Amino acid sequence: MRVIGRRLALYVVTAWVAITVNFVIPRLMPGNPIQTMIGKLTNQVTPQEIQAIRSAFGVGLSQNWFTQYWHYLGQLVHGNLGVSITLSTPVTTVLGNAIPWTVGLIGVATVVSFVLGTVSGALLGWTRGSSLDNLIPVATFFQAVPYFFLGTVAFLIFSNHLGWFPGQGAYNLSLTPGFHWSYIASVLRYGELPAFTIILSSIAGWMLGMRNMMITTVGEDYVLMAVAKGLPRRRVIWHAARNAVLPSIANLSLAIGLVVSGALLVELVFNYPGVGDLLFHAVSNEDYPLIQGIFLVITLCVLAANFLADLVYFSLDPRTRTAAVV
Amino acid sequence: MKRLRLPRSPKVLVGVGIELFFLVLTVIGPWIAPYNPSYNGFAQNLAPSAKHWLGTTALGEDIFSQLLNGARATILVAVVAGLVATLIAMIVGISAGYLGGKADDGLSMLSNVFLAIPGLPLLIVLDSYLPQADRSNSLILGLVIALTGWAWGARVLRAQTMSLRNRDFVEASRIIGESRWRIMTVEIAPNLLPILASSLLFTILYSIGAYVTLAYIGLTSTSVWNWGTMMFWAQANNAPLVNQWYWFVPPGVCIALVGAGLALINFGIDEFINPRLREAGLTSKVLRRAGLSRRVRLGVTPVLRETSSPRRIHRSLQAGVQR
Numbered sequence: 001m002r003v004i005g006r007r008l009a010l011y012v013v014t015a016w017v018a019i020t021v022n023f024v025i026p027r028l029m030p031g032n033p034i035q036t037m038i039g040k041l042t043n044q045v046t047p048q049e050i051q052a053i054r055s056a057f058g059v060g061l062s063q064n065w066f067t068q069y070w071h072y073l074g075q076l077v078h079g080n081l082g083v084s085i086t087l088s089t090p091v092t093t094v095l096g097n098a099i100p101w102t103v104g105l106i107g108v109a110t111v112v113s114f115v116l117g118t119v120s121g122a123l124l125g126w127t128r129g130s131s132l133d134n135l136i137p138v139a140t141f142f143q144a145v146p147y148f149f150l151g152t153v154a155f156l157i158f159s160n161h162l163g164w165f166p167g168q169g170a171y172n173l174s175l176t177p178g179f180h181w182s183y184i185a186s187v188l189r190y191g192e193l194p195a196f197t198i199i200l201s202s203i204a205g206w207m208l209g210m211r212n213m214m215i216t217t218v219g220e221d222y223v224l225m226a227v228a229k230g231l232p233r234r235r236v237i238w239h240a241a242r243n244a245v246l247p248s249i250a251n252l253s254l255a256i257g258l259v260v261s262g263a264l265l266v267e268l269v270f271n272y273p274g275v276g277d278l279l280f281h282a283v284s285n286e287d288y289p290l291i292q293g294i295f296l297v298i299t300l301c302v303l304a305a306n307f308l309a310d311l312v313y314f315s316l317d318p319r320t321r322t323a324a325v326v
Numbered sequence: 327m328k329r330l331r332l333p334r335s336p337k338v339l340v341g342v343g344i345e346l347f348f349l350v351l352t353v354i355g356p357w358i359a360p361y362n363p364s365y366n367g368f369a370q371n372l373a374p375s376a377k378h379w380l381g382t383t384a385l386g387e388d389i390f391s392q393l394l395n396g397a398r399a400t401i402l403v404a405v406v407a408g409l410v411a412t413l414i415a416m417i418v419g420i421s422a423g424y425l426g427g428k429a430d431d432g433l434s435m436l437s438n439v440f441l442a443i444p445g446l447p448l449l450i451v452l453d454s455y456l457p458q459a460d461r462s463n464s465l466i467l468g469l470v471i472a473l474t475g476w477a478w479g480a481r482v483l484r485a486q487t488m489s490l491r492n493r494d495f496v497e498a499s500r501i502i503g504e505s506r507w508r509i510m511t512v513e514i515a516p517n518l519l520p521i522l523a524s525s526l527l528f529t530i531l532y533s534i535g536a537y538v539t540l541a542y543i544g545l546t547s548t549s550v551w552n553w554g555t556m557m558f559w560a561q562a563n564n565a566p567l568v569n570q571w572y573w574f575v576p577p578g579v580c581i582a583l584v585g586a587g588l589a590l591i592n593f594g595i596d597e598f599i600n601p602r603l604r605e606a607g608l609t610s611k612v613l614r615r616a617g618l619s620r621r622v623r624l625g626v627t628p629v630l631r632e633t634s635s636p637r638r639i640h641r642s643l644q645a646g647v648q649r
Contacts, residue, residue: 013435014442021448025455137337137590144585146535148542149557149578156566212596254441254478261446265539269561279447280543283454291454295447302444 007310011303018299022292023072026057027065049083056082056289081296082289086281091293094278099297101170102274105191106263109198110256116199117206118248122241124207125214136211139204147262151197151269158193165193168271194270198263209251213244246317253309257302264298335597341590348584351397359391363551374572381572384563392551393576399464399552401584403537406468407475408530414472415479415525420510420518422480423487434484440477449474449536453545462547471536472529479525486521490514524595527588538581553577 055071075082081091124132142150159165166172171186217223217240226236264276271277275294282290360379361368365387372382380389422433452470453461460466490496491514499513515522540546541554548555560566560574 010435010438011442014439017439018443018448021451025451136593137586140589140593141582141586144531144589145578145582146538146542148539149574149581152557152561152566152574153578156569156571160567160569257442257444261444261539262535264446265542268543269566279450283450283543283545286454288454291451295451298447299443303442306442 004311004314007307011307015300015303018296019073019076022296023069026288026292052083053085053289081293084282084287084290084293086285086287086290091289094290095275095293095297098273098275098278099301101272102264102267102276103301105194105267105272105274106198106260108191109195109263110202110259112195113199113202113259114206114248114252117203118210118245120203121207121210121248122214122237122244125211125218125244126237126240128211128215128218136208139207142200143204143208145201146265147198147201148265148269150201151194151266154193154197154200155269166190170273194266194272197266197269198259201262201266202259205255206248210244210248213247214240217241217244246313249309249313249316253306253313256305256309260298260302260305335594337590338594341587341592341594344583344587345591348397348401348580348587351394352401353398355394355397359394361388361391363387363392363395364549371570380576381570383559383573384565384570385559389556389573389576392556393553393580395551396553396556396577397580399550400534400537400554400581403464403468403471403552404530404533406465407471407533407537408526410469410472411476411529411533412479412522412526414476415483415529416515416518416522418476419480419483420487420514423484424491424506424510424514426488426491430484433480437477437480437484440474441481443474445474445532445536446539449540450543450545453540458547461545462550464550467537467540467546468533471533475529475532475536479529482521482525483518486518487514490517520595520599524592524599527592527595531585531588534581534585553581 055068056075079092081095083089084091084094087094124135155168159167166186166189170190171177171183172190175183175186177183220240220243223236223240226239231239264274264279266272267274267276268280275298278290279294281287282294366383366385368378368382368386368388370382370386371384372378374381378388378390380393382388383392418433418437422430422437449471452473453467456466456470496509496513499509504513537546537552538554538557541552542558542561544558546552546555548558554577556577557574560570563570563573565571565573
């Protein structure tokens with residue numbers, strides 16, 4: 001329990017750092033981009049909205065930083081992330097529409113990739129030195145390709161050229177979204193290729209990590225003992241794999257951030273209406289409230305996922321329950 | 327004196343070869359490019375031909391020239407970011423591991439926080455506030471990327487430092503009264519060399535990805551050619567939709583090759599650090615020649631003795647550590 005408490009404390013501190021970075025960066029950066037942005041906006045928005053932007057980013061305010069910071073935290077507690085400039089909608093509403101798509105796509109793809117990668121890594125580690133090892137350079141290549149590039153190529157070949165998968169977007173636009181089968185089937189169908197891309201890009205990392213741990217584990221005495229006892233091969237592999245998987249799970253919470261970062265861009269390639277697509281929209285239109293809201297929400301989601309992964313790790317590894325090994 | 331030498335396995339050789347090729351390209355790329363990459367007076371959307379090896383863009387620019395010019399900015403930013411991030415990782419990691427106590431708590435917390443925050447969104451927030459002039463500056467971009475990418479290395483270095491700090495030779499230097507600074511830089515740091523190298527390669531790999539991604543979403547200056555900017559323009563002009571593969575595939579393949587090369591070298595370092603992996607790296611051919619079965623037996627790690635094996639195997643084993 002103490003270990004879980006320590007991890008939780010870390011995530012709370014991290015969340016606080018992210019929140020504070022969001023506050024400080026606009027106030028520290030040279031050139032005052034917010035002033036420029038307000039200058040461009042004068043004709044498009046009402047004076048009240050400009051006042052709201054000013055108070056959110058601390059431009060032309062007489063209050064000191066401490067008062068501003070206190071005000072900013074108060075707004076966050078009330079779930080107020082400001083108003084998107086280009087969409088004239090509260091950032092929370094915009095994000096609320098995008099998040100389910102992202103969580104659905106990236107969440108499922110990450111879990112599938114982790115499970116597949118770990119299982120195949122265990123088998124690779126077991127059959128080391130065989131011709132299966134030739135998979136490793138291939139996996140390395142896919143690991144080095146940026147996700148968005150792989151997505152572009154996959155789209156070009158499988159969707160545009162061969163027509164195996166539907167085009168861009170998240171569902172067939174002629175259907176009315178709702179809880180009926182044709183819509184759900186369309187959502188699944190449109191999600192296949194983006195999910196496949198994310199799995200292909202991220203699987204190599206899990207596979208190589210598991211393979212290396214497996215090779216180390218297979219050399220341990222207790223594996224030799226299991227063989228000496230005459231256990232069937234499958235039991236021995238299971239025996240070794242269960243121990244080898246622990247570092248992989250411990251690393252899971254560190255890798256989630258990287259995978260999510262890469263996967264966000266896959267949405268961009270496929271015009272998938274998730275957070276990644278929104279982020280691109282925000283960046284190309286210099287919509288600062290939206291950029292910051294997205295950063296905060298992604299960070300909080302990743303931290304929550306990290307904590308879940310930690311809980312799984314702690315429940316699997318009995319050593320963490322007695323000693324404070326983190 | 328130990329001589330450190332990387333295993334001369336095919337993986338490492340291929341990796342080193344790829345990196346050398348691209349390093350040369352970084353230097354001579356802009357000189358050997360047939361045209362000015364920003365000149366847009368050619369016919370638009372030409373398919374590859376003898377005159378334009380990779381065709382032209384929708385704006386009438388020569389794609390091959392852009393590719394050759396793009397190597398410099400991409401690799402320069404990645405190397406700057408990699409070096410700076412490794413330096414930060416060294417300072418934080420070694421001090422945390424060696425000093426222990428309160429200093430360790432604070433520094434570990436710092437690196438854990440940076441590990442937990444997803445890098446790309448943070449990078450985008452930082453970069454979107456940079457003035458336009460700074461977005462073309464390789465040094466500033468490299469620093470910003472380094473800021474988001476040092477934590478992993480610090481963590482690994484801290485762990486290794488902690489295992490070194492109680493070894494006899496460190497204990498001895500403490501007793502003869504060497505200063506902390508000297509122990510950390512002269513006694514401990516050289517022993518971290520393989521891990522430092524691996525962490526440097528890993529950060530360069532991360533930095534290439536980060537830089538190219540920033541360029542791809544249009545957050546670096548579009549006046550500096552790099553492989554990400556090329557893909558940004560390709561995507562903006564719907565190149566994938568109209569089958570203009572020769573516009574966005576070459577920069578992507580270059581990025582992947584540089585990345586794969588770094589990863590292959592890293593395999594060599596991994597095998598150097600962990601002997602069990604090295605033995606797993608022996609190919610079946612070598613094992614057969616040594617009279618061992620191809621299928622590695624359960625629970626047994628094959629260890630080939632230099633004296634009892636034929637000369638060829640001897641050589642392949644030398645590929646490991648030479649003492």
